[in-house]
Amino acid sequence: IVYSNLIRKYFKNTKPIVLGGIEASLRRIAHYDYWDDKVRRAILFDAKVDILVYGMGEKSVLKLAHNLKTGKDWKDIRGICYISPHPKEEYTILPSYQEVKGDKKKFISMFHTFYINNDPLTAKGLCQQQDSRYLIQNPPSYPLAQKELDKVHDLPYEREAHPYYRKGGEVKALETIKFSITTHRGCYGECNFCSITVHQGKVIQGRSEKSILRESKLLTKLGDFKGYILDVGGPTANMYGIECQKKLKSGSCTDKRCLYPQFCPGLKI
Ligand code: SF4
16 A cells, blocks of 8 residues: 555556555455454555456466557456446446445355355456445456466576665575475365465465476575475465366365365365
8 A cells, every 4th residue: 555655646657556466465355454453445445556466366467467568458357356437247246345344244245255256267256336436356367277387486586585675684584485395376275264265266286296396406506505495385284286176177166165074075185
């Protein structure tokens, strides 16, 4: 919110401003804000930006950049949200911000509809009135294929803190990730307190063993490598390589959970 408002103030002609990342993604509809202890509007409205990319976003960002560059319409791109004066005709309408901000039952109903519309194979687009205008959320991006995910992880990342922050001393957060390897993304755990599913989706997308080994070798060549890799895994439990064919073909079930109260036989290990 602060950065985009500063851009608006000092670089008035910047257009469009596109917001992304996990914070923006999880605040894409009306949401509870712990710091303010209240329900806030969709972040697009407070940050005064033009487009929000939600989820992991690689496909949406590439398509959006392409369409903006070539002057094509971008409003149907999956995995994005934007503001509109009207709801979109075939999209599902969520209870409005005004309705959910003071009514817990309405909030629960809003979240339920939002939650069951997170699977790219079955999700409908969503609209939510915020003030006199509407938030439009297009259906999510499709998961990355293994080759695509390998490509993302094979990019030449810097693997260092920005020199601006280095000046202030060691960056603690880097210590835990610099010598760790991400093997997969997504989660079908559905723990009620966790938000990873509405960001990364329920489908497990795993890297190939070759790609994981390539990164392991690369880490051993970094100057401060101490001889061990701290962690190999995903943001979730170890779901690497475990998926359900039914989910991949026709989307996740809305009437039962994959792991609770028991492990669904649909998951093949
Ligand atoms: S069939 Fe089982 S494992 Fe597959 S999506 Fe449904 S609950 Fe999950």
